[in-house]
Amino acid sequence: MAATSFKLNTGQDIPAVGFGTWQAEPGKVQTAVEYALKDGYTLVDGAYCYGNEDEVGEGLKAAFDSGIKREDVFVMTKVWASYNTRCELALDKSLKSLGLDYVDLFLVHWPLLLNPEGNHDKFPTNPDGSRDIIKDFNHVETWKQMEKLVATGKTKAVGVCNYSVKYLEELLPHATIVPAINQIENHPSLPQQEIVDYCKEKGIHIVAYSPLGSTGGPMMSSEPVVKVAEKKGVAPSTILLSYHIARGTTVLAKSVTPERITANKKIVVLDADDIKILDDYSNDLASKGELKRYVYPPFGINFGFPDKQ
Numbered sequence: 001m002a003a004t005s006f007k008l009n010t011g012q013d014i015p016a017v018g019f020g021t022w023q024a025e026p027g028k029v030q031t032a033v034e035y036a037l038k039d040g041y042t043l044v045d046g047a048y049c050y051g052n053e054d055e056v057g058e059g060l061k062a063a064f065d066s067g068i069k070r071e072d073v074f075v076m077t078k079v080w081a082s083y084n085t086r087c088e089l090a091l092d093k094s095l096k097s098l099g100l101d102y103v104d105l106f107l108v109h110w111p112l113l114l115n116p117e118g119n120h121d122k123f124p125t126n127p128d129g130s131r132d133i134i135k136d137f138n139h140v141e142t143w144k145q146m147e148k149l150v151a152t153g154k155t156k157a158v159g160v161c162n163y164s165v166k167y168l169e170e171l172l173p174h175a176t177i178v179p180a181i182n183q184i185e186n187h188p189s190l191p192q193q194e195i196v197d198y199c200k201e202k203g204i205h206i207v208a209y210s211p212l213g214s215t216g217g218p219m220m221s222s223e224p225v226v227k228v229a230e231k232k233g234v235a236p237s238t239i240l241l242s243y244h245i246a247r248g249t250t251v252l253a254k255s256v257t258p259e260r261i262t263a264n265k266k267i268v269v270l271d272a273d274d275i276k277i278l279d280d281y282s283n284d285l286a287s288k289g290e291l292k293r294y295v296y297p298p299f300g301i302n303f304g305f306p307d308k309q
Contacts, residue, residue, distance in 0.1 A: 002245045002267045008180045009203040010157045018043030020254035028256040033059025047078040053097035076105035082114040087145040106155035111139035147177045165198045166304025183207040189292045191282045206249040214294045224281035246270040
């Protein structure tokens with residue numbers, strides 16, 4: 001049987017499969033969150049930057065009103081880059097939108113600072129249209145603020161997103177709290193094994209987003225993925241989601257369609273042969289220079305991700 005949860009370095013259990021809300025269609029998020037929780041999901045991932053935390057909060061409230069207990073749902077959200085010097089304010093704003101007294105995990109969305117006094121709350125720009133970034137900002141300062149939030153009770157734990165080994169190596173020597181998780185883009189065409197292995201060594205749990213790559217992307221129809229799916233008698237998407245559980249990683253699945261929300265919960269056990277097929281696929285893409293990152297905001301910063309991953 002596939003794992004249904006993993007133990008974090010905080011002692012918390014985090015579900016193996018979570019419900020994601022990034023790029024969820026406006027007006028459908030509340031219903032989707034409520035449906036997902038009633039359908040058995042116990043992890044909801046959000047972010048201030050997604051612009052839909054009010055809807056997520058309405059979905060949470062509806063689920064709680066139906067009898068689902070707050071303590072049975074793991075909620076995580078993120079401080080956006082324009083708030084990286086104002087982490088508690090960001091958390092307070094998210095809590096208000098979500099209608100919660102606390103979140104289970106609060107994350108640094110990206111390790112940079114967008115101008116907090118710029119011309120836009122989330123996406124300040126320079127006159128030439130480029131992102132208005134404070135170039136001399138040290139992301140360790142954000143982490144120092146994050147660590148203090150745990151004592152407030154407004155979040156049970158803190159973690160990071162989109163951190164490469166380079167950024168973690170800069171952070172950890174100064175950390176009094178080791179990040180509970182590192183949420184990264186992860187799938188067979190972007191295995192990021194260097195980061196996965198480093199985080200495992202440091203006790204940082206990986207949470208994978210964009211597990212299917214992109215809508216209509218090549219992974220769903222790739223021969224290795226289809227081969228394993230046919231062997232298991234399931235859809236290719238099930239294999240791509242199950243891949244993460246086999247790697248000891250939590251995976252976030254996103255949909256606003258009830259049928260897909262239910263289907264995304266289905267996880268199958270992948271044996272060593274299945275994993276080898278998927279790993280060989282990753283290695284083949286790497287040898288051809290065809291590993292693919294789908295999420296890379298136009299910050300104009302080298303985040304230290306491996307060139308070919």
